[in-house]
Amino acid sequence: METTQRPAARVICLDVAHRVLLLHWRDPFDGSWLWEPPGGGIEPGETPLAAARRELAEETGLDPAAVLDRSVPVQRDVRWNGRRYVGTERFFVAHFADEQPSLVRTGLLPDEQVNLDTHRWFAWPELGALPDPVEPPRLATVLGALVPDGPWRDRDGA
DSSP states (O other): OEEEEOOEEEEEEEOTTOOEEEEEEEOTTTOOEEEEOSEEEOOTTOOHHHHHHHHHHHHHOOOGGGEEEEEEEEEEEEEETTEEEEEEEEEEEEEOSSSSOOOOOTTOOHHHHHHEEEEEEEOHHHHTTOSSOBSSTTHHHHHHHHOTTSTTTTOOOO
């Protein structure tokens, strides 16, 4: 399996009730599924914050201005579409004043349109019961570093 190092940025989105937004993706290579916060690769000349805001807008239609200018590095090792992606990704947080804001998919690339199954706003206790993996595996730890006073502070991650 080919290994790729790709700088990337992701956004952990929280609604007013501290639910977290995850996107449910189907791997086109092997048909496996995973749940993951919005995000993607950093383009040449783009800052991690700019990439996080762009990816959030493209994948969800949510307001990119909600992404705070604070991030934590997360070491990733993910298999996707026949490749292994390794390296550090910057994770940001965005807060939304509504409950479960609606998403639009108009900014997705054609292959993303095909491979994105659905999205869902999850309460923290629900994350441990998902049948498909959550990326990153220690999501609560990542969010705890970004927002230390949330309901995830006593969890090891989902």
